[in-house]
Amino acid sequence: MRAHDSATAPTTIAVTTAPVAPAATSPAPGPAAAPAPSAARAGRQGVLLAALGVVAFSLTFPSTVWGLESFGPWSLVAVRSVLAALVAGAFLLAGRVPPPDRRHLPGLAVVAGGVVIGFPLLTTLALRTSTTSHAAVVVGLLPLTTAVLAALRTGRRPSRAFWAAAVAGAAVVLAFTVQQSGGALSAGDLYLFGALLVCAAGYTEGGRLARLMPGWQVVGWALVLCLPLTLPASAAALALEPVRLTAHGVVGLVWVAAGSTFFGLYVWYRGMAAIGIPRASQLQLAQPLLTLVWAVLVLGESLPAAAPLAAVGVLVCIAATQRAKD
Numbered sequence: 460m461r462a463h464d465s466a467t468a469p470t471t472i473a474v475t476t477a478p479v480a481p482a483a484t485s486p487a488p489g490p491a492a493a494p495a496p497s498a499a500r501a502g503r504q505g506v507l508l509a510a511l512g513v514v515a516f517s518l519t520f521p522s523t524v525w526g527l528e529s530f531g532p533w534s535l536v537a538v539r540s541v542l543a544a545l546v547a548g549a550f551l552l553a554g555r556v557p558p559p560d561r562r563h564l565p566g567l568a569v570v571a572g573g574v575v576i577g578f579p580l581l582t583t584l585a586l587r588t589s590t591t592s593h594a595a596v597v598v599g600l601l602p603l604t605t606a607v608l609a610a611l612r613t614g615r616r617p618s619r620a621f622w623a624a625a626v627a628g629a630a631v632v633l634a635f636t637v638q639q640s641g642g643a644l645s646a647g648d649l650y651l652f653g654a655l656l657v658c659a660a661g662y663t664e665g666g667r668l669a670r671l672m673p674g675w676q677v678v679g680w681a682l683v684l685c686l687p688l689t690l691p692a693s694a695a696a697l698a699l700e701p702v703r704l705t706a707h708g709v710v711g712l713v714w715v716a717a718g719s720t721f722f723g724l725y726v727w728y729r730g731m732a733a734i735g736i737p738r739a740s741q742l743q744l745a746q747p748l749l750t751l752v753w754a755v756l757v758l759g760e761s762l763p764a765a766a767p768l769a770a771v772g773v774l775v776c777i778a779a780t781q782r783a784k785d
Contacts, residue, residue, distance in 0.1 A: 505733025509742050512727030515718050517749035520591045521757045522714040523583055529708020531700025532583045535715075537693040540575055542716035544686050547679035559672065559680050566664045570681040573661020574724060576688070579715070581654035585647035592760055593639060595750035597651040599632035599773075604659040605740035612663050617737045621780055625737075628744045628776030635769040662740065665724070666731035674728030678721060741780035744773045 526535045559567060585594055603625050610616060617625075668677045731739040748770045754760040 502734055505730045505739070506742070507730070508726045509730025509734065509739040512723050512725075512730060513742050513746050514749065515723030515726070516743070517595075517746045518753055519715055519719040519723075520582070520586065520594055520750050521753045522711040522719065523579075523586055524591055524758060525707040525711030526715060527583070527586065527708075528711070529704050530702060530712065531696065532580075532587060534693070534696040534700045534702065535712065536576070536580045536583050537689050537696050539579065539712060539716040539720060540682065540685055540689040541693050542712070543575075543720035544682040544689065546717055546721050547675075547682040550675065551679045551683065556676055556679075559676070563668060563671065563680075564684075566668050567677070567681050567684055569664040570661045570668070570677060571685045573657040573659075574665065575661075575681050575685050575720065577657035578654045578661065579720070581650045581657070585650035585654070587647070589647035589651070590760060591754040591758055592751050592763065593636070594647065594651055595747040595754070596632055596636045596639065596769075597648060598655065599636075599744060599747035600629055601655050601658060601662075601746075602740040602743040603629040604655045605662045605743075606737040608659045609663045609666070609736035609740070613667065613736065615735070615737070620782075621737065624776050624779035625741055628741065628773055628780070631769055631772040631776065632744065632747060635763075635765055638765055639763055662727075662731070663736060665728045666736040666739070669728040669732035674732055675725040677728050678724040682721070738780060741777055744777050748773060 523535070526539070530538065582594060582598070589597075606617070606622075606625055665674075665677050665681070727739075730742075748766065751762060751766050755762045
């Protein structure tokens, strides 16, 4: 990983050419300049990076269930944040990255509170009583929540076609949730809905900051800023909650720390910086369905009969949002 990556969109440099006298001769042709990356290529790269983030995030809930086999909920959240911060800090030190400007600290605090602490804690508490599949489809409302907060925060107004497709995708996810829960919300849903709000706020601020600094630095500094909180929290939680180390528990902890929290956020913020927060957020409509697949393959849960129909509906909505113009 390089210390500086191209998280921001390429800019165009305007060159003013002085008028040439009629008698002047043209200079000898030199080597052709390398063409600048096209907007279409940058857009495809942004979609790919955001999609990688979605795949990494889709493994978070199954990995959290594994981690809960060895750790209590508070221990798991605190330790995963500390481990992710150590990984991020190593990259920041290796790249000799200077500390962020003071003007970026409020945004980094929102990222830290939303995606480093708030979302992991609330979803981990929810998974004590909710199944992975149920939690996955409830969190499927995250793309629409992120798009709304991004529109309010940045002042950008996506087109009506974009909003129609986004609302349709959220309706598919919500209908799937209600159908699976028999029309009643579980006790863990309050945690999950709270997780939606704090995570959407963190995604919005992280996507904005990723236009001002490399995306991996946004993630790295947000994690490092949490260390004064997560280090003592880890010590206290490990002392109060029992620890029973198993292979599943260790693998789950490692993935949620290095895979979901660091790598997933790194590629996700780079993708958002390239294609915009609203459009990138709609790729997450596929996340609950991917999580359902992992729940079957990794956890052995039963696949709901309505999942294939929901998958088709969600993928159609994703295609529509990607074609809609801002």
